[in-house]
Every structure is written in structure tokens, then in C-alpha cells.
Amino acid sequence: MSEQNGCSNGIACLGGVGGPWPRRLRVGLLDSTLREGEQTPGVSFTVEQKLEIARLLDEAGVSMIEAGHPNVAPDVYEAVKRIIGLKREGVIRRAEIVAHSRAVKKDIEVAAELEPDRIAIFYGVSDIHLRYKHRVSREEALSIIGEVIEYARQYGVKVRFTAEDATRADYGFLLEAVRTAREAGADRVSIADTVGIATPYAIRRLFERLTSDEPGVEYDIHAHNDLGMAVANSLAAVEGGATIIHVTVNGLGERAGIAPLEQVAVALKRHYGVDVVDLRRVVRLSRLVERYSGIPVPPTAPVVGENAFVHKAGVHVAGVLANPETYEPYPPEWVGRSRDYTIDKYTGRRALQARLERLGVRVSDEELVEILKRVKQRASARWLRDEDLLEIAEEVTGRALRPRPPEEIEALVTVKCEANIYTTSVARRLSIIPGVEEVAEVTGENDILLRVRAKSPVELNQVVEAIRSTRGVRETYTMLVLRRIPMSGGNGGQRQQ
Structure with a gap:
């Protein structure tokens, strides 16, 4: 596992860079693409696909890989088993392998027999979950939480307790559940914003209270994206004391998914100066998961979307040509990409001249003005290809500018x-x-x-x-x-x- 600035356990550290926090921020990523990600409607990875994704996640440097819930189906069991095998063989070298489990002894037994690094046991703690899903009282819930964690610890495995629907739970009862989990032997507690209704301010305040009132465990944030705030809530949780952020590649997951790995990783570097993964690998991960999941990445998706570094408006392109920082929050080179711009009716003179020069074409000022005029007249075109632009330039200049078709x-x-x-x-x-x-x-x-x-x-x-x-x-x-x-x-x- 990687270390940075003196911190260990696969958690990168920071001392006040990019924010007014006097304490050191520690954070790592748990990737749940193979568990939460496969809960995306319509997604089902093969065992071999899961192995490939797990290897790439480890190479990228995530702290933990949630390999799946082995009692869900035989193929999930097989995948979790083989991923744990890759860890034993040294193929997966850094990431902690986590098996998921309900608060049911049978599930725990199935997970424990595979000997993962950690078992993650989840149980709803909001009153609506207790009443309508579990149908138990608060006292009965605390008894179940303590009993199953103690049972899992008998197998000698580390345990994380996930407080499902924690952001809708009564704080006093949530604190009791966290304390019960710690006393039973859990060293980590995941606070789940299960329906994505929290705000960054509320999340930061919640984690500040928990880390102050019950400091004996490490805290995770599992933020769903139903209202589009999963990334912001994850960062706020870290500011409040969380040390692990749950993510999936491309933000896959139930309903609107959870915080996307690629966005969280770049945001942590951009805002706090923390490198949690090798950013040069996130685009490859995104493309791989896009192909295997069958869920296309929108062109406007941050970091990995086709348009993430493509500029259109003339004033934007002119600014970027002068200094990319005018319209880019971070260099595309961070994630192994490059910037570009479109040629269409929004194109300005500087952008057009730069594109022509890139194509090896030099024109006079008068010719440039006329070419730009004709570009803007093609209002119905979404954008012009280089071939289209060269055709216009040939019409204006009267010179053959396009190369002859190759003979082979x-x-x-x-x-x-x-x-x-x-x-x-x-x-x-x-x-x-x-x-x-x-x-x-x-x-x-x-x-x-x-x-x-x-x-x-x-x-x-x-x-x-x-x-x-x-x-x-x-x-x-x-x-x-x-x-x-x-x-x-x-x-x-x-x-x-």
C-alpha cells in the first residue's frame, strides 16, 4: 500500500493545503464498482471482467476494493473468491479486499470462509428502515448489530459496520449504533447517505460530531448521487473527519449511482493537493467499465467525458490558446488527456487560424476573414471536420490543400x-x-x-x-x-x- 506525507494504511495525507483546516486530512478510496456498481440496473459483469477491473483498480492505487456480496449468487461468490486469490498470489498487491454481508450469520459465514481482508456488514439505522424493512425496535436493532459483528470477529477478520440510511437517522440513535459496533469489534464505520438527500454542510457537521463523540473508529462516507451532490458530500465528509470515500468507476450504482472515482480523485488533488490514485489510469478504467457495463459515459461527464477538455466559444478558445488556465480548472495531462476545440459558427479568428496552422495551412488575413465568414454560414453543422475546413480553405484560396489519397x-x-x-x-x-x-x-x-x-x-x-x-x-x-x-x-x- 502506498504512503504519502508520512501516513500509512493506503491513506494519503495533507496538512492544510487548499483549505483552512489546521489538522491533517487523511483520505483513501474504497472502490465498489464490483458490488455497488453491479447493482446498477442492467449491469452484470462476468467473473473474468471483475478480475480485470480489480487488477486495474489495484494498479491505480485504491485503498480498498469491495469485491462483492458472496451470498448473492454463485458467480458473485466465485468472483470474490478469485479476487481474494489474486491478493494471496501477490497479483493484487496494495488494496484491501472487502466482502459485503447482510447482518445475518449465514451471510457472514459464507464471506468469512473466503478469508477476505475485511467483512462489511450493513444494517439500516433510520426509523423508516427499522419500522418498514427490519421491523424491529431500536433496542433490538442494537442487539443485532452487536451480535453479528462479534460473530464475524470470531473468524479473525476485520469488520466494517455500515450504518445504512444514516443521514435520515436520529443522531442520538446513530451514535448508539456506532458505539455498539465499535464495542463489538468493528474498527471502521461507514456512514451511508443512502438516498442522497444530505447537503455538504450537513455532512461535514455530522462527521465532525461523530469523530468528536465517538473517536474510537475510522469513518467512511458512502454518498449516493440522487440529487447530484455525491462528490460534494464526499469532500465535505473528509473535511469533517472521514478517512475513506466510497466510489465507483463512472459513478455506477443503485438509481443515480454514487460518487464517481474519477471525479473524486481529481477533486481531491485539485482542492487539497492529495493524490489518492494514479490519475493517468482513470480514463482507461472508465473506458473499460463503460464497455463491460454497457452504460455509456455522457460527453459532458467531468474528467472522462468526450467533451471534458473540448472548447467551443471563440472567446473561450482564444483564452485557452493564450493560457489554458483561463478556462480549465486543471491540466488535462493530469489524466493523460489533451485539450481541443471545435470549429463551427461559434469559432473566432484566433481559433480558426490556429487550426489551419495545425493542419499545415497558411493563409493571408483577407483569406482568413473569408474562410471564417463561410464557416459561420454553415449554421446547421454541429461542427466542421478538418476535411470540411480544408475544403472551404481550398475554395477561398484556389489552392489544393488536401493530400492525395494514399496508394496503400x-x-x-x-x-x-x-x-x-x-x-x-x-x-x-x-x-x-x-x-x-x-x-x-x-x-x-x-x-x-x-x-x-x-x-x-x-x-x-x-x-x-x-x-x-x-x-x-x-x-x-x-x-x-x-x-x-x-x-x-x-x-x-x-x-x-
């Missing part, structure tokens, strides 16, 4: 191999496929890089399909080479100094 197609294909497969043997099999001209084993997220040539799109598709069908290949990604940029000067292609 060149592509770069990245390959990820199956686990426990000898990469070199896969590379050798790929090297004999007709159309594959170069093969290189590489470091990073992919294992092999191929350079491919074909005489037509149909032929290229055949080559790529042959690559995908090769034994040991798990995943491929194809990039077309649009044009090669020659190195300046002579000297064997080296740059002149």
Missing part, C-alpha cells in the same frame, strides 16, 4: 496478450501474417506493437482479423497512419541542432 493503407496495431502467455511466442505467430511488416514487444499497457500495410480497407480488415484470431491475443487497437512527418535537415534523418 498503413496502420499501427497494438496488441494485449492473454495472461500467462509467453509474449515472444505470440509475436512470432503475428510476424508471419501477410501484411504485417514490423513487430515489436513494448512496455506499458500493451504487449506488442505491429506495423501493417494493406492495399484497401477490405484487405486491412482481413489482416486485423487475422491478428485478433491469433492464439494468445486478448485485445487489439488499430490506428491508421494519416501521414509521416519527415525529420528536418539531412544527416541521416537526424534533427539539426
